[in-house]
Amino acid sequence: MDTEADLLEAARREDRGAFDRLVRPYRSELRAHCYRLLGALHDAEDALQEALLGAWRGLAGFEGRSSVRAWLYRIATNACLRMIKQRPQRLLPRDHHPAAKPGDALAGPVDGEAFVEPYPGDDWDPQRRFELRESVELAFVAALQHLPGTQRAVLILREVLAFSAAEVAEVLDTSVASVNSALQRARKTLDQRTPSRSQQATLRSLGDDAERALVAAFVAAWERADVPALLDLLAEDARFTMPPLPAWFDGRDDVARFLSGSVFATPWRLVPVRASGQLAFACYQRHPDGVFRIGCVNVLTLRDDRIAEITGFLDPAMYAGFALPAELP
The missing domain is CATH 3.10.450.50 (Nuclear Transport Factor 2; Chain: A,)
Structure with a gap:
């Protein structure tokens, strides 16, 4: 069986099949990561495809100072952050509008408004299934969308995926102090917007x-x-x-x-x-x-x-x- 090092070396020789096998173990978790950041599955799929294309093109620049997993998360996170700047914030109807009354006429979708969508599937790591399910619950993902993109990324990488502050700083090309500050602000916002019980x-x-x-x-x-x-x-x-x-x-x-x-x-x-x-x-x-x-x-x-x-x-x-x-x- 090919090791990750073998697949990486073959992928660097432009073996696309080896590259696909290299990234296959991480596709599901990367898709969920992009979903948490973006709040919709099709946006997550777009970001994941952009990230995998970027990884394929950038293999020559991967020096192996981090794991393949961390390298892929860096590329995927930054693809999502670019998308966050380009697309409308995904919220819930109650974030945009007051409650309707039963006799009110139902208006169609409003141009320029985008809404959080649910996440399908349950193909989580069995050892972390409980906490990973929590991380795609509607209330949690909807609350994340109220955070600036960088705070969103810091909180997910630190709290959900358990990356160290130093690893997150490398992913986001920033300092550990900035990561810790962003995490503190993000936690405060989420505490105000998420229920006490998952x-x-x-x-x-x-x-x-x-x-x-x-x-x-x-x-x-x-x-x-x-x-x-x-x-x-x-x-x-x-x-x-x-x-x-x-x-x-x-x-x-x-x-x-x-x-x-x-x-x-x-x-x-x-x-x-x-x-x-x-x-x-x-x-x-x-x-x-x-x-x-x-x-x-x-x-x-x-x-x-x-x-x-x-x-x-x-x-x-x-x-x-x-x-x-x-x-x-």
């Missing part, structure tokens, strides 16, 4: 049996258009958002009225999935021809044993990343 901790506290019961109850209530049953699952201050639409609803009563008046005008079928390490559902809406076609991905945010937020992602371009069928048989 979804992973909430799910572990809930337990497997209660989680399965909640999933079954949600699916049954949604498919029956049973608003009272859904109300029983929601926290009093529950929210319902629908990126990329700007409208969102605040409070269980307004959420219930919106569901009754708009969402349940047609039948649905739900398929449980995972998104951003959270409970989620691929939601298929019945069309006039009787076929159920995918209409959204609902991601649940829990507080104890209640649903505190339903985030319904409506952008069809997002579904490909989840490998979801367009129709149900």
Whole structure:
């Protein structure tokens, strides 16, 4: 079996197959890293492709003073920082707009606004699965987007990926003192914008049996258009958002009225999935021809044993990343 040193040497001789094998073990974690920085999977894919192209072209300049992994993270991080400067900040609808009322007309997406999207998949290192799932939760990733790019990178590299301050300074071409200062400021902002308890901790506290019961109850209530049953699952201050639409609803009563008046005008079928390490559902809406076609991905945010937020992602371009069928048989 080729060692990493063998693959690196072959890649330097312009062996593209060796290069692909060299970077393959890091692709998944690099993609997740780019997602945390950018808040959307397709942006992360763009940044990762730019980074891998840059790594291929820059092999001659890699002197081996750091590990291949650290070198790739440096290239990927800087690709993301360039993209952050070029693209609109990704937030959530409530960061842009006040809550709507159930009778309000739903406006279409607003030009120039971009929203955080969920992260598919669960191919984490088994030894770090719990903490890595936490690092792609919607609340955490949304909070990251409020940080300047450099603070974002410092916090992820130090707190999520456990790089040393010296390694991060090398990645960002700055000083250790600057890294420590940026980390302190980033932590302060995140403390103000993230819940005290992660979804992973909430799910572990809930337990497997209660989680399965909640999933079954949600699916049954949604498919029956049973608003009272859904109300029983929601926290009093529950929210319902629908990126990329700007409208969102605040409070269980307004959420219930919106569901009754708009969402349940047609039948649905739900398929449980995972998104951003959270409970989620691929939601298929019945069309006039009787076929159920995918209409959204609902991601649940829990507080104890209640649903505190339903985030319904409506952008069809997002579904490909989840490998979801367009129709149900």
